Structures are given as C-alpha cells and as structure tokens.
Amino acid sequence: MLGLAVTLLIIALIAGLLGFTGIAGAAAGIAKLLFLIFLVLFVVSLIFGRRTVL
Structure with a gap:
C-alpha cells in the first residue's frame, strides 16, 4: 500500500x-x-503486535 x-x-x-x-x-x-490509511494500519499493528499471550 505504501508503494x-x-x-x-x-x-x-x-x-x-x-x-x-x-x-x-x-x-x-x-x-x-x-498514506494515511497505511499510517493508521502501521500504528495499529505496532500496538497489537507487541502484545504477548502468556
């Protein structure tokens, strides 16, 4: 999408x-x-990608 x-x-x-x-x-x-859609999806993936299930 960024491309x-x-x-x-x-x-x-x-x-x-x-x-x-x-x-x-x-x-x-x-x-x-x-670009704005890409930026929002990037931030969302950063937030939810950091979560770990123990």
Missing part, C-alpha cells in the same frame, strides 16, 4: 510539472489518503 502511495505521488509530481493540474491534484489526493 502505491509513493507511485501516485510520483505521478502527481510529473503531471504537475507537465501542467496537468487536474490529474496531479487527483493523484496527490489519492496518495495522501493511501
């Missing part, structure tokens, strides 16, 4: 440089959303 967010961020940067502002905005928005 997809980085890919969309690169697409947004290239589209922005070429003047395709609509595509750049959409790709950046999707990349931001995917």
Whole structure:
C-alpha cells in the first residue's frame, strides 16, 4: 500500500510539472489518503503486535 502511495505521488509530481493540474491534484489526493490509511494500519499493528499471550 505504501508503494502505491509513493507511485501516485510520483505521478502527481510529473503531471504537475507537465501542467496537468487536474490529474496531479487527483493523484496527490489519492496518495495522501493511501498514506494515511497505511499510517493508521502501521500504528495499529505496532500496538497489537507487541502484545504477548502468556
């Protein structure tokens, strides 16, 4: 998921440089959303991954 967010961020940067502002905005928005989802899942896995059952 993080790889997809980085890919969309690169697409947004290239589209922005070429003047395709609509595509750049959409790709950046999707990349931001995917990154936030990844971040939440990462924190949740850190919290619940530390728990040990004795």
